[in-house]
Amino acid sequence: xxxxxxxxxxxxxxxxxxxxxxxxxxxxxxxxxxxxxxxxxxxxxxxxxxxxxxxxxxxxxxxxxxxxxxxxxxxxxxxxxxxxxxxxxxxxxxxxxxxxxxxxxxxxxxxxxxxxxxxxxxxxxxxxxxxxxxxxxxxxxxxxxxxxxxxxxxxxxxxxxxxxxxxxxxxxxxxxxxxxxxxxxxxxxxxxxxxxxxxxxxxxxxxxxxxxxxxxxxxxxxxxxxxxxxxxxxxxxxxxxxxxxxxxxxxxxxxxxxxxxxxxxxxxxxxx
Amino acid sequence: xxxxxxxxxxxxxxxxxxxxxxxxxxxxxxxxxxxxxxxxxxxxxxxxxxxxxxxxxxxxxxxxxxxxxxxxxxxxxxxxxxxxxxxxxxxxxxxxxxxxxxxxxxxxxxxxxxxxxxxxxxxxxxxxxxxxxxxxxxxxxxxxxxxxxxxxxxxxxxxxxxxxxxxxxxxxxxxxxxxxxxxxxxxxxxxxxxxxxxxxxxxxxxxxxxxxxxxxxxxxxxxxxxxxxxxxxxxxxxxxxxxxxxxxxxxxxxxxxxxxxxxxxxxxxxxxxxxxxxxxxxxxxxxxxxxx
Numbered sequence: 001x002x003x004x005x006x007x008x009x010x011x012x013x014x015x016x017x018x019x020x021x022x023x024x025x026x027x028x029x030x031x032x033x034x035x036x037x038x039x040x041x042x043x044x045x046x047x048x049x050x051x052x053x054x055x056x057x058x059x060x061x062x063x064x065x066x067x068x069x070x071x072x073x074x075x076x077x078x079x080x081x082x083x084x085x086x087x088x089x090x091x092x093x094x095x096x097x098x099x100x101x102x103x104x105x106x107x108x109x110x111x112x113x114x115x116x117x118x119x120x121x122x123x124x125x126x127x128x129x130x131x132x133x134x135x136x137x138x139x140x141x142x143x144x145x146x147x148x149x150x151x152x153x154x155x156x157x158x159x160x161x162x163x164x165x166x167x168x169x170x171x172x173x174x175x176x177x178x179x180x181x182x183x184x185x186x187x188x189x190x191x192x193x194x195x196x197x198x199x200x201x202x203x204x205x206x207x208x209x210x211x212x213x214x215x216x217x218x219x220x221x222x223x224x225x226x227x228x229x230x231x232x233x234x235x236x237x238x239x240x241x242x243x244x245x246x247x248x249x250x251x252x253x254x255x256x257x258x259x260x261x262x263x264x265x266x267x268x269x270x271x272x
Numbered sequence: 273x274x275x276x277x278x279x280x281x282x283x284x285x286x287x288x289x290x291x292x293x294x295x296x297x298x299x300x301x302x303x304x305x306x307x308x309x310x311x312x313x314x315x316x317x318x319x320x321x322x323x324x325x326x327x328x329x330x331x332x333x334x335x336x337x338x339x340x341x342x343x344x345x346x347x348x349x350x351x352x353x354x355x356x357x358x359x360x361x362x363x364x365x366x367x368x369x370x371x372x373x374x375x376x377x378x379x380x381x382x383x384x385x386x387x388x389x390x391x392x393x394x395x396x397x398x399x400x401x402x403x404x405x406x407x408x409x410x411x412x413x414x415x416x417x418x419x420x421x422x423x424x425x426x427x428x429x430x431x432x433x434x435x436x437x438x439x440x441x442x443x444x445x446x447x448x449x450x451x452x453x454x455x456x457x458x459x460x461x462x463x464x465x466x467x468x469x470x471x472x473x474x475x476x477x478x479x480x481x482x483x484x485x486x487x488x489x490x491x492x493x494x495x496x497x498x499x500x501x502x503x504x505x506x507x508x509x510x511x512x513x514x515x516x517x518x519x520x521x522x523x524x525x526x527x528x529x530x531x532x533x534x535x536x537x538x539x540x541x542x543x544x545x546x547x548x549x550x551x552x553x554x555x556x557x558x559x560x561x562x563x564x
Contacts, residue, residue, distance in 0.1 A: 036475040043479065047486045054496050058350070059343040188324025195328045199335035207342040 015113060016121065023091075023124040034127060041085075041131030045078055048202070049138075063207040068145040070204070072234060075138030077202040077226040080166065082135065086128030088170055089194050092120050093177040097187040100180055103269050116260050120174050139233075150233050157237035158229050164245035165225025169197045171252035172220060174260075181263040201226045221248050303396055304404040311408030322416065329368060333361045336491065350495040356522060359428055359436060360493055363518055366421050367445075368490060369413040371452040371513045373406040375460035376477040383467040389561045399461060399548065406457050437521060444530070445521035451537045452512040456484075458544035459509065465548065468555030489515025495524070509540040 027034050052074060056067055065073065096119060099105045108118045143149065150158070176193025183189065200216060205227040208216045216223050224245045232238065315322070337358050344354040352360070379402065382388040391398055429435055437445075463476045470476075485491050488510035497505060505511060516533055519525040525533070 033472065033475075040475055040478045040482075043482050047482050047491075050486060051491050054492050055339065055343060057498065058496050059347075061343075062339060063342040183320070186320030186324045188321050188328060191328050192324060192331070195331045199332050203335060203339060207338060212338075 012113070012117065019122060020124055024126050027126040037127035038130055041082060041128055042134065045082075045131065045134055048078070049074060052202075063204050065204045065206070068142050069230070069234065071142030071145065072139055073142075073204060073227060073230040074202060075135045075140075075142055076162070076230045076233070078135035078138055079132045080135075080162075080169070080201055080225050081198055082128045082132035083166070084169060084173070084194070084197060086125045086132065088120055088173055089190070090125035090128065091123035093173055093190040093194070095123075096177045096190060097180045097184075100184065100267065105267060106269055109264075115264070116174070116257070120170070120177070143233075146234070148234065151236070154233055154236050157242060158233040161224055161232050161242060161245045162229040164249035165221075165223075165229060167249040168221050168245075168252045169201065169225050171249075171256040172197060172222070174256050178256075178259055178263040181266040196220060197222055197225075203227065205231070217244075218248075221245075221252075224248070304400055307396070307401055307404035308408040308411075311405045312411050313408075315409050315412035319416075322413065326365070326369075326417075329365050333365055337361050350493075351524065352493060352495060355432060356524075357493065359522060360518055362424060362428075363421070363521060364490055364514060366417055367449055367452070367514055367517050367521075369417055370410060370449040370517070371456050372410070372413070373402075373453065373457045373460055374409070375402050375406065375457055376464050376473060376480075378402070378405070379461065379464035380467040380473045383464065383555075383559065384471070386561050388559065398552075402461060403454070403457055406453065410453060436523075438523065440527075441521055441523045444525075445517045448512065448517040448520055448533070448537075451541070452514070452517055455509050455512045455537070455540055455544065458541065458548060462544060462548050462551055465551040465555050468551075468558045484510045484513050487511070488513045489518065493518075507536065509537075509544070512537055512540070 027037075052062075052070060055062060056070065061067075062070060099108070099119070105115075105119075108115050108122075111118055173190065173193040176196075177190040179189045180187070200222045203223075205216070205223040208223065224241070228241045228245065232241065340354065340357050340361075344357070346354075379388075379398070382391060391401070394401075425437065429437075459480060460477070463473055463480060466476060467473045487494075487505050487508065490513075494502060494505055494511055494515045512533075516525075516537075
């Protein structure tokens with residue numbers, strides 16, 4: 001059993017490496033376009049940082065988070081949003097409605113790998129993956145300004161929460177994208193999922209209270225990927241967050257798989 | 273005078289007859305009205321997409337409101353209370369859809385794939401066609417949004433226990449929203465014309481959108497920027513797309529600002545028309561009709 005699981009993971013890892021290689025080759029074919037795409041990603045990040053900069057300039061802090069704490073959070077969120085954009089969104093989830101309408105999904109279903117893997121991760125967008133690197137620089141600036149260097153346990157804890165949080169936001173984007181099987185008069189459903197993540201993952205989790213806390217900690221648990229990761233990195237592991245992040249990631253992956261099985265039954269292969 | 277306008281509008285068909293270039297007669301206006309009507313009606317076919325886009329913008333704006341809610345703490349920043357800021361963000365969505373245009377997507381593709389030729393043989397000025405098309409789409413959006421925003425305006429007035437808008441502020445906001453739409457169309461028209469020289473102009477559209485969102489007042493009221501930045505932003509055309517209509521609507525600006533804003537808007541409209549004309553004249557010489 002364990003051997004079979006390990007073999008499957010190895011197989012998918014090999015396939016993913018090949019997909020990344022082809023993605024890089026394809027993106028670099030038009031290298032001028034590639035550079036422009038990287039510049040656009042950096043401009044988006046600059047706009048994002050300016051937005052928070054102006055708020056901080058006026059208010060001094062956001063819900064008790066000072067400038068340096070926010071810099072660490074924004075660094076982690078830069079990595080989140082760029083990886084999400086590059087690995088899942090641009091060439092994958094956004095293309096799903098067109099594939100359903102045209103009947104192109106047939107080709108995906110015929111391949112000997114899980115169709116969801118192929119659909120949601122099949123074509124990485126490399127400029128965004130490069131754009132994620134600036135996130136590490138922003139985190140480093142924040143930590144240096146805080147004069148704090150996290151220990152190994154904090155880094156492992158933060159990496160675990162981030163990975164779990166990333167699986168959660170992957171699931172949220174995927175579920176919203178799969179809704180296209182049910183509502184085929186719009187191509188905007190994948191964008192609703194991504195907008196939810198982009199808009200709320202960068203907010204400090206302490207701003208969510210009451211009803212919003214239930215939503216963003218349990219129903220659409222977007223806070224783990226950036227905000228809780230940032231706190232774990234700065235203040236060390238909080239086991240309640242660590243455990244809930246891992247459990248929620250497993251639950252959300254399970255729901256996504258279940259939702260796929262229901263959604264694919266709606267596919268007619270006829271297009272339209 | 274007619275020649276001057278012909279040059280400014282950049283119509284390639286100097287020999288076609290002036291009614292095709294300048295809509296100076298009722299008959300020549302009919303064809304633009306037809307474009308407007310067709311685009312208004314065809315927008316209904318994409319109603320699902322429109323509702324989705326409104327939801328996407330609503331999510332984004334909710335996240336802005338949420339962050340300000342926890343930052344104000346009963347304070348006032350640059351004359352804005354928390355309530356003012358919330359109303360600003362709620363109505364920024366309305367102004368976004370009033371001044372939205374898809375000129376780059378539409379026109380640059382035509383230049384790239386050669387379908388611009390179809391536009392050139394028709395007795396219509398491309399710029400006017402674009403304006404009519406954008407107005408048609410805008411009317412569709414407004415019909416969808418107006419009932420919702422009327423209800424929001426009534427609720428806001430009841431909560432605030434005072435009228436947030438006046439007849440005059442609404443009128444000025446609508447005038448400046450229309451000016452904002454024209455400026456946005458002209459900006460995108462100029463960017464589209466760069467497709468005569470470049471393979472892709474979508475990247476430039478992204479640049480424009482990033483700058484307009486941030487420095488035009490969609491993401492954040494311009495009053496919150498530091499004074500040095502504000503002095504520069506105040507003379508750029510981007511603020512007419514979001515900030516100026518909203519400031520008039522929320523009565524952050526009065527008739528005292530009117531002459532300056534109108535003059536500046538007029539200067540930008542003329543400047544952009546001249547740039548568009550130069551770009552069109554130079555670009556059309558490079559156009560190869562089979563795709564650029």
